Amino acid sequence: MTAISTLPTEPRGKRPTRTFAPATIMIYGILLVAALYYILPLYVMIVTSLKGMPEIRLGNIFSTPVEITFQPWSTAWTSACTGLYCEGLKVGFWNSVKIMIPSVIVSILIASVNGYALANWRFKGSEIFFSILLFGAFIPYQVMLYPLVIITRELGIFGTLTGIIVIHTIFGMPILTLLFRNYFASLPTELFKAARVDGAGFWRIFFQIMVPLSAPIFVVAVIMQVTGIWNDFLFGVIFAGSKNVPMTVQLNNIVNSTQGVKEYNVNMAATILTGAVPLLVYFFSGKYFVRGIAAGAVKG
Amino acid sequence: MSATTRPNTIFKNLNAKVAAIPMIATVLVVFIGCTLWTVVLSFTSSRSLPELTFVGFDQYARLFTTPRWNISAINLGIFGIFTLVFSTVIGFILAALMDQKIRFEGAFRTVFLYPYALSFIVTGLVWQWILTPTFGIQRVVRDLGFETFTFSILNNQRYAIYAIVIAGLWHGTGLVMALMLAGLRGIDEDIWKASRVDGIPIWKTYLFIVIPMMRPVFITTIVLISTGIVRVYDLVVALTGGGPGNASEVPAKYVYEFMFRRANLGQGLAASTIMLTTVLIIVIPWALMEYRGGKQK
Numbered sequence: 001m002t003a004i005s006t007l008p009t010e011p012r013g014k015r016p017t018r019t020f021a022p023a024t025i026m027i028y029g030i031l032l033v034a035a036l037y038y039i040l041p042l043y044v045m046i047v048t049s050l051k052g053m054p055e056i057r058l059g060n061i062f063s064t065p066v067e068i069t070f071q072p073w074s075t076a077w078t079s080a081c082t083g084l085y086c087e088g089l090k091v092g093f094w095n096s097v098k099i100m101i102p103s104v105i106v107s108i109l110i111a112s113v114n115g116y117a118l119a120n121w122r123f124k125g126s127e128i129f130f131s132i133l134l135f136g137a138f139i140p141y142q143v144m145l146y147p148l149v150i151i152t153r154e155l156g157i158f159g160t161l162t163g164i165i166v167i168h169t170i171f172g173m174p175i176l177t178l179l180f181r182n183y184f185a186s187l188p189t190e191l192f193k194a195a196r197v198d199g200a201g202f203w204r205i206f207f208q209i210m211v212p213l214s215a216p217i218f219v220v221a222v223i224m225q226v227t228g229i230w231n232d233f234l235f236g237v238i239f240a241g242s243k244n245v246p247m248t249v250q251l252n253n254i255v256n257s258t259q260g261v262k263e264y265n266v267n268m269a270a271t272i273l274t275g276a277v278p279l280l281v282y283f284f285s286g287k288y289f290v291r292g293i294a295a296g297a298v299k300g
Numbered sequence: 301m302s303a304t305t306r307p308n309t310i311f312k313n314l315n316a317k318v319a320a321i322p323m324i325a326t327v328l329v330v331f332i333g334c335t336l337w338t339v340v341l342s343f344t345s346s347r348s349l350p351e352l353t354f355v356g357f358d359q360y361a362r363l364f365t366t367p368r369w370n371i372s373a374i375n376l377g378i379f380g381i382f383t384l385v386f387s388t389v390i391g392f393i394l395a396a397l398m399d400q401k402i403r404f405e406g407a408f409r410t411v412f413l414y415p416y417a418l419s420f421i422v423t424g425l426v427w428q429w430i431l432t433p434t435f436g437i438q439r440v441v442r443d444l445g446f447e448t449f450t451f452s453i454l455n456n457q458r459y460a461i462y463a464i465v466i467a468g469l470w471h472g473t474g475l476v477m478a479l480m481l482a483g484l485r486g487i488d489e490d491i492w493k494a495s496r497v498d499g500i501p502i503w504k505t506y507l508f509i510v511i512p513m514m515r516p517v518f519i520t521t522i523v524l525i526s527t528g529i530v531r532v533y534d535l536v537v538a539l540t541g542g543g544p545g546n547a548s549e550v551p552a553k554y555v556y557e558f559m560f561r562r563a564n565l566g567q568g569l570a571a572s573t574i575m576l577t578t579v580l581i582i583v584i585p586w587a588l589m590e591y592r593g594g595k596q597k
Binding site: 027028030031034035037038039040041042044045048056057060061062110113114116117118121122123124126129130132133135136138139140141142143144145146147148150151166169170173177201202203225227230231232233234238248249251252255256265267271273274279280281283286288289 | 309312313315316317319320324326327329330331332333334335337338350351393394397398400406409410411412413414415417418419421422427428435436437440443446470474503527530531533534537538542551552555556559560569571572573575577579587
């Protein structure tokens with residue numbers, strides 16, 4: 001477990017020597033072919049979104065656009081239709097922003113304080129609750145959906161922004177708590193003890209000692225939550241309500257709606273727009289993203 | 301401050317308990333409470349509203365005589381086996397190649413991992429476009445001169461589920477690669493030196509020394525992929541919508557449809573309980589193993 005919880009960024013050992021041995025060529029050959037397979041869908045999305053419909057009908061999906069047009073992008077953003085409404089994907093984008101920002105903040109606040117309590121202020125039963133919390137991460141969401149609908153409806157937050165924020169906070173809790181607990185536990189205990197001796201209490205140690213030392217782990221948590229919440233579909237469909245339909249849900253409605261002529265270029269522009277936020281986060285955050293998914297995936 | 305004056309244990313370490321209230325509530329109400337509620341109510345005859353008329357295993361009996369559920373379960377099996385085998389094998393091979401002290405390792409990793417940052421909806425829609433017979437791969441190959449070439453798995457009842465496998469592999473193999481690479485980097489360099497000295501071929505070293513040493517990494521990866529597989533939902537909604545017909549339905553979608561669209565709650569609850577059981581069968585042995593392993597250390 002511990003072996004894979006840290007991802008070294010650099011390979012160990014000597015730099016490779018410049019040889020073109022058959023084995024080296026084969027290694028690069030296979031890697032390049034694989035890389036091509038991974039890049040191809042992104043390439044297809046981009047070229048399709050830049051073509052006009054006549055060109056799409058004539059050519060094939062891999063051909064580069066003869067006449068570049070940005071019309072599909074503006075259509076996707078401002079006037080693509082979901083059912084009767086043709087207000088474009090911008091509605092879903094802003095809904096997703098509205099859902100994401102408070103959900104990210106609330107879930108990280110609660111999980112960081114919780115992780116701190118579990119790492120430094122253990123109480124009777126805290127480890128048991130934590131174990132069940134981690135185990136809960138494996139329960140399929142479908143098992144808890146219906147009772148959660150009843151609970152949120154009783155609380156009067158079903159189909160509201162508050163409702164979806166609560167749901168994201170609940171389901172982000174296991175992995176975020178684990179992330180923070182492990183990080184706080186890895187900080188030298190002398191710091192904590194010294195602060196205790198000096199008379200600092202629970203909250204003061206948290207805000208004045210722990211938080212300032214934990215910038216990297218907060219960055220990892222923000223990245224995880226931004227991509228995770230942005231990419232959510234199931235919770236958005238059920239809990240967000242018709243006024244807050246997130247971007248993924250609206251995208252699916254636009255592309256998979258049965259009525260009307262399919263505008264593939266608009267669809268692909270809309271798809272890229274929806275993928276843009278997590279992609280940008282990914283490309284700009286590199287090693288933090290990898291660290292997040294390593295923690296998220298390996299749980300320990 | 302307060303510890304000296306208050307003997308009551310509830311107030312001891314009170315701030316930590318207050319901080320843990322959201323966790324305690326989540327565990328008790330959501331993870332335990334909601335799960336139990338679902339399991340218990342799956343034995344009732346609930347239709348549009350939950351009710352407490354217990355009917356034993358009737359819902360389960362009906363579930364397994366419903367063709368749509370059986371198709372869903374079989375599809376999950378197909379999707380699961382193919383995804384597990386291919387993502388583990390391809391993920392490992394990519395990681396092994398990346399571990400040969402290559403140049404541009406960062407670039408390769410970025411490329412292999414970026415699909416994982418995208419949502420299943422985006423993944424599903426891109427592959428739907430690439431696999432569309434009229435414009436996608438079939439058309440491309442036909443334009444090259446192979447005019448009878450057929451590759452229309454999206455319109456084929458028998459092969460639609462494989463479209464989901466292809467898209468799922470594109471999305472997730474990079475993650476497996478990253479996990480495997482981390483595992484490979486954890487192998488002691490001396491092992492490699494020793495096997496080189498003994499003149500053991502590289503592939504044999506991998507097969508008989510390195511892979512057995514990476515057993516825990518493999519098991520963890522397989523458990524993670526498997527629990528993800530049981531949940532597969534968005535990808536199917538975006539890529540095939542469960543079609544053509546019911547050909548690519550999956551259990552998670554069955555649950556959603558019966559709970560929220562068809563007002564047949566009992567069926568949805570029974571189906572979700574089966575999903576839970578599947579996950580437990582995978583996770584419990586692993587959790588026990590991890591727990592024992594942790595104790596030994």
